[in-house]
Amino acid sequence: MENLTLIQSSKVEAIHSELQEIKRLIQQSNKEADQNKWLSKPEARKELKVCQKTFDTYLQKGIIPYSRFAGKIYIKAGDIQAHLEKNYITA
Structure with missing residues (x-):
């Protein structure tokens, strides 16, 4: 037979918040890694x-x-992004 454990909803919400923060940090880390990636000339x-x-x-x-x-020739992905941002024109 299974043992059931009850958890207070406030603790579940705290765990959920922590998981969301971990997810955000992973996405930020992946984005930073992508910016430092070297692209070949055809890829760029x-x-x-x-x-x-x-x-x-x-x-x-x-x-x-x-x-x-x-x-x-290799180009950093972040340099391409910076070029696009620098030349961004708002409407």
Whole structure:
């Protein structure tokens, strides 16, 4: 036979609040990790939805910072987000 344990509703609400806070912290941590993720040049172009020539122009003019390693170009996802935020126009 099962043993049943009664819990006060205030304790259940406290547990629920703590779980919500843990969930929020995990989501925040995941978002921060995504911002620090390095994208390849094709991945970054897809994020911005621009053609290769436009993207190359952004890199040449220093609009988007990048890193070069072993002949490949890498861009931080956070730098793309920062570029979009900087150029955000409110209606």
